[in-house]
Amino acid sequence: MSKQAQHWEKTRGLLIVTLAIWFVFSIGIFLFGAEMESVGGPFGYPLTYWFTCQGSLGIFVILIFWFANRQEKIDEEFGFSEKGDD
Amino acid sequence: MIKGNFIDNLPKVYGIYTGGFLAFIIIMAIGEQMGMSAKAIGIAFVAFTVAIYAIIGYLSRTAQADAYYVAGRQVPTVFNGMATAADWMSGASFVAMAGGIYFKGYGYMALLVGWTGGYVLVASLLAPYLRKFGCYTVPDFIGTRYGGNLSRFLAVVVLTVASFTYVTAQINATGTIASVALDIPFQYAVYVGLVSILLCSMLGGMRGVTWTQVAQYIVLIIAYLLPVFWISNKMGAGFFPHFMLADEVARIADLEAQFGLGTVKNSAADLATVPKGLAGITKAHSAVNATPWAFISLALAMMMGTASLPHVMMRYFTTPSVKAARKSVGWSLFFIFLLYSSAPMLATLSKLSLIDPNLATGIIGKSISEVQAIDWYQNWNQANLMFVSDFNGNGTLELNEFFMGGKAVVLATPEIAGLPYVISGLVAAGGMAAAMSTADGLILAIANALSHDLYYKIIDPKAETAKRLVVARVLLVVIGFAGATIAAMEIQGILGSVIWAFDFAMSGLFFPLVLGVWWKRANREGAIAGMALGLASGMGYLIWVRNGGSGFLGITQLTFGIFGSAVSLVSMVVVSLITSEPDAATQKMVDEVRVPSGKSILGKQH
Numbered sequence: 001m002s003k004q005a006q007h008w009e010k011t012r013g014l015l016i017v018t019l020a021i022w023f024v025f026s027i028g029i030f031l032f033g034a035e036m037e038s039v040g041g042p043f044g045y046p047l048t049y050w051f052t053c054q055g056s057l058g059i060f061v062i063l064i065f066w067f068a069n070r071q072e073k074i075d076e077e078f079g080f081s082e083k084g085d086d
Numbered sequence: 087m088i089k090g091n092f093i094d095n096l097p098k099v100y101g102i103y104t105g106g107f108l109a110f111i112i113i114m115a116i117g118e119q120m121g122m123s124a125k126a127i128g129i130a131f132v133a134f135t136v137a138i139y140a141i142i143g144y145l146s147r148t149a150q151a152d153a154y155y156v157a158g159r160q161v162p163t164v165f166n167g168m169a170t171a172a173d174w175m176s177g178a179s180f181v182a183m184a185g186g187i188y189f190k191g192y193g194y195m196a197l198l199v200g201w202t203g204g205y206v207l208v209a210s211l212l213a214p215y216l217r218k219f220g221c222y223t224v225p226d227f228i229g230t231r232y233g234g235n236l237s238r239f240l241a242v243v244v245l246t247v248a249s250f251t252y253v254t255a256q257i258n259a260t261g262t263i264a265s266v267a268l269d270i271p272f273q274y275a276v277y278v279g280l281v282s283i284l285l286c287s288m289l290g291g292m293r294g295v296t297w298t299q300v301a302q303y304i305v306l307i308i309a310y311l312l313p314v315f316w317i318s319n320k321m322g323a324g325f326f327p328h329f330m331l332a333d334e335v336a337r338i339a340d341l342e343a344q345f346g347l348g349t350v351k352n353s354a355a356d357l358a359t360v361p362k363g364l365a366g367i368t369k370a371h372s373a374v375n376a377t378p379w380a381f382i383s384l385a386l387a388m389m390m391g392t393a394s395l396p397h398v399m400m401r402y403f404t405t406p407s408v409k410a411a412r413k414s415v416g417w418s419l420f421f422i423f424l425l426y427s428s429a430p431m432l433a434t435l436s437k438l439s440l441i442d443p444n445l446a447t448g449i450i451g452k453s454i455s456e457v458q459a460i461d462w463y464q465n466w467n468q469a470n471l472m473f474v475s476d477f478n479g480n481g482t483l484e485l486n487e488f489f490m491g492g493k494a495v496v497l498a499t500p501e502i503a504g505l506p507y508v509i510s511g512l513v514a515a516g517g518m519a520a521a522m523s524t525a526d527g528l529i530l531a532i533a534n535a536l537s538h539d540l541y542y543k544i545i546d547p548k549a550e551t552a553k554r555l556v557v558a559r560v561l562l563v564v565i566g567f568a569g570a571t572i573a574a575m576e577i578q579g580i581l582g583s584v585i586w587a588f589d590f591a592m593s594g595l596f597f598p599l600v601l602g603v604w605w606k607r608a609n610r611e612g613a614i615a616g617m618a619l620g621l622a623s624g625m626g627y628l629i630w631v632r633n634g635g636s637g638f639l640g641i642t643q644l645t646f647g648i649f650g651s652a653v654s655l656v657s658m659v660v661v662s663l664i665t666s667e668p669d670a671a672t673q674k675m676v677d678e679v680r681v682p683s684g685k686s687i688l689g690k691q692h
Contacts, residue, residue, distance in 0.1 A: 008680055018210045026203035026389060030381050033192070033374045044332030049372040052195035053430035054328065057202045061419050064209045068412040071214075075409075080681040082407045 007078040014074065018067045025056045025063075093160055100165075103138075104304050110134060111308075115508045124507045128267040131511035132518055135305055136282045139298045139522070146290030146297050151551050151691055154291030154558065155222040155534055157404040159690075161296055166410075167417025169296050170401040172303035174201075174418070175425055176252075177259025177521030178584045180306060183426075185492030187433040191369045193376035198426050200385035202419060204392025209415035212393060213402040215603040215679050217411040220686025221403065223531070224396040224595070225539040228617075230688060231602045232610040233672065235544050240617040242535045244594030245396045247621065250569065252395075252587035253528040257283070257566075258573040259521035266469075267514045273574050280570040282518075283525045288559055291534075295526045296404060302519035307424060309516020314428050317435050317503045321445065327431040334438050338371045341441055345450065345485035352486055356477045364473050364489040371437060379640050387645040391588025394595040397524075397531035408682035436499040441485065447502055449474075450485050457483050462501045466494055529569065533562040551691075585644050586628070593624030593650025597658050605662075606676050612662030619657040624650020 001009075029036065033048045041050035075081040092099070114127055148154055161169065179201075186194040221227040224245060229238030260279025265272045286298040314327055324330025342348075347367065360366075369375050392398065401418075405411045443451040449460070454476045457463055466472040471491035474483055490498075496517070500509040537558035542549055549557070598616045601608040627646040631637050641649050667673075675687055 004677060004681065011680070015210050018206065022203060022206040022210075026199055026206075026385060027382050030196075030199070030385070031378045033376075033378060033381060037374050043329045045335060046372055048192070048374055049335065049430075052192065052199060054427050056199050057423050057427055060202050060206050061416065061423050063206055064416040064419055065413070067206075067210055068409075068416055071412060072409055075682050078681075080683045082409060082682050 003078055007080055010074045014070050021063055025059045096162065096165055100300060103301060107305060111508065111512060114511060115506060118506055118508050125269060127507055127511040128514055131515040132267040135515045135519060139301060140285040142298045142301055143286040143290055143294040146294035148290050148293055151554065153293045154555055155538065157293040157296045159404055160406055161404040163405060163410045163414040164417050165300050166401060166405055166414040167421050168303040169299035170418035171421035172299040172306065172523035173401055173527040174398060174422055175520050176256055176524035176584065177517060180517050180520035181493050181496050184429040184432040185495040187430050188437055188495045189365050189492060191371050192374050193380060196381045196384040197388060200388025201392060202422060202426060204389035205415055205419040207389060207393040209412055211600050213415055214408045214411045216399060217402055217405060218408045218679050218682060218686055220688040222538050223535045224399055225535050228598060229539060229543060232613040234610050237610055237613050238539050238543060240614060242539050244617055244621050245535050246532055248395065248587045248591035249397060249528045249532050251583050251590060253525055253569045254572045255583045256521045256525035256528065257569045260518060260525060261573060263514055263518045276570050276574045280566050283522050284563060284566050287526045287530050288562055292404060292530060295530055299523045302523040303421065306516040306519040309512045310425050311428060313500045313505060313509050313513065314432050316505055317499060320503055321435060321439060323435060328427060331431055331434050334434050335372050338438055342370060347485060350486045352477060359475060360489050361470055361473055364491050366486055366489050383640060383645045383648055387592065387647045388588055390592040390596045390651060391647055394591035394599060397527040400531060433495060436495045439503055450483055450488065452483055453481055454483050466498050471498065529562060529566050532565050533558055536561050589624060589647030592647040593654060594621035596651050597655045601658060603679060606673055607662055607667055609662050609665055609668045611665040612658040615661040616654040616658030620650050620654025623653040
């Protein structure tokens with residue numbers, strides 16, 4: 001397999017992992033909104049409420065930075081990263 | 087100021103700017119103590135901030151195509167994040183969001199999840215690849231990837247429909263704020279708002295918009311967070327509201343039960359006496375009050391819409407590299423998170439301060455005549471944002487007898503909580519910044535698509551740069567005036583039209599964009615079918631439901647993009663597969679887009 005094909009395979013793998021995490025916290029958990037309601041969440045908020053106003057939002061922020069770092073590593077591994085800028 | 091090593095000095099420039107703005111707030115506070123009138127403070131806040139944006143717009147003037155269209159591709163990640171956050175958070179986010187949460191609770195918070203989760207799709211599926219492509223506009227990508235004028239033209243159509251739906255709401259919002267702050271009639275205030283918007287974008291295009299949006303973000307985030315923290319501390323609810331309001335949320339749930347929320351219903355005759363646009367509290371504050379599908383479908387539509395809205399996507403064309411584009415999406419969402427996570431806190435503080443009988447500001451349980459004598463009640467009643475009525479004739483205000491406009495949560499809560507007027511002036515400046523920054527991004531997206539893709543690429547490919555930029559600026563003014571004229575007619579509410587814009591964008595653009603990068607087999611015929619049928623079916627569904635159609639699968643007029651994008655996906659895949667695969671050059675182009683290194687597909691100047 002060519003270098004480029006390997007790079008794309010890894011990139012696609014990272015995409016699938018990223019979208020899976022995204023799916024869980026944007027859609028998956030809200031299938032159980034009513035069930036989670038009686039569970040206590042961080043800072044004493046009801047868990048469903050916490051996820052909708054802080055939890056999922058914060059997880060998305062972290063997820064994007066994590067994704068960006070992983071993708072950079074993949075690009076570097078195959079020598080496809082850009083040089084000399086931020 | 088913009089020339090030379092301006093980019094290296096950005097932290098210093100905006101640090102001084104932020105310090106100057108804080109000093110201005112303090113001067114206004116001192117002025118208030120010394121007897122400056124509320125009206126003068128309001129005018130000073132709006133005039134001062136708009137004047138600064140205009141100066142930045144003037145200093146950013148340019149005659150270069152790449153500076154005009156993509157800010158010279160040298161905007162650092164963090165600053166592009168701030169600019170995108172301002173671009174993204176509209177008058178609706180600033181003024182209407184906390185109100186929506188206040189009235190509708192959990193069901194509405196699907197928008198919080200949707201309007202943030204969409205950025206994961208932007209970062210992973212699209213932004214870095216479109217940056218590598220080197221396009222000026224979103225239709226530029228569609229037109230080059232799929233080839234042919236028809237595909238480019240259809241992308242321009244979808245972009246224009248979605249963005250224009252959105253922009254009228256923003257010009258409307260600038261008009262509302264300008265009319266309140268400057269005390270002039272709405273029909274004129276709309277044009278005052280428009281002129282302010284055009285001052286930022288006309289001379290410098292994307293470069294001017296970028297540097298004003300950063301300035302606008304700083305104003306709007308201070309204007310949103312300062313009152314939230316202040317009110318929380320003043321009420322004794324907690325020093326850091328985001329981590330400390332659990333007791334208050336629980337207290338609201340107790341009060342809702344105590345006041346018989348949901349059991350005491352108003353008769354239709356009583357409700358008919360309530361002024362238009364005002365609503366009572368009828369939904370639980372934190373409890374789950376929507377079915378899973380209602381919540382998820384709305385969140386999903388907003389997420390896919392986020393990834394298809396051109397005015398957001400084009401912000402990532404301005405970063406220096408592909409790597410920077412990815413990081414910049416993270417920063418954008420971080421800056422958006424600061425405001426979005428505060429909106430539910432503001433809604434909680436606002437609601438508790440109004441309904442808790444144990445607080446001095448609480449009005450439920452007081453006598454009607456006592457409430458009607460309160461200063462702030464009279465002010466906001468006159469502004470047509472608050473209303474009480476003794477439906478059951480017992481002389482006491484009940485929860486079901488109190489009505490408020492959604493905007494009042496952001497606009498009136500500082501005054502109810504007893505904050506000085508200077509905060510209300512600050513909030514007006516923040517709302518103006520939020521609406522102006524989004525309107526600028528949208529008008530520029532439309533004007534750039536029409537000038538670059540329609541005029542330059544399709545009508546007159548030989549046009550010189552100077553002529554192209556004149557056309558771009560003329561279109562900017564024309565589109566702005568068209569938007570303002572429609573806004574002045576006041577036909578739709580702010581929030582409804584904002585949500586439609588997301589649905590239009592996802593119906594026509596989501597799959598043609600995503601598959602353009604991720605599916606090599608996608609070809610011109612497929613993309614044309616995907617855009618045309620997606621937009622047409624989404625629009626058809628909306629018209630059908632608006633005219634009494636029952637809809638299906640629980641897809642409403644707020645989520646019609648789910649239907650439109652499904653049609654778009656199916657038609658795009660089917661048509662692509664029954665027609666011939668893209669030529670070798672196109673396939674090679676897709677391969678190149680997929681790696682960050684090497685030259686961009688389109689040249690620096692094109």
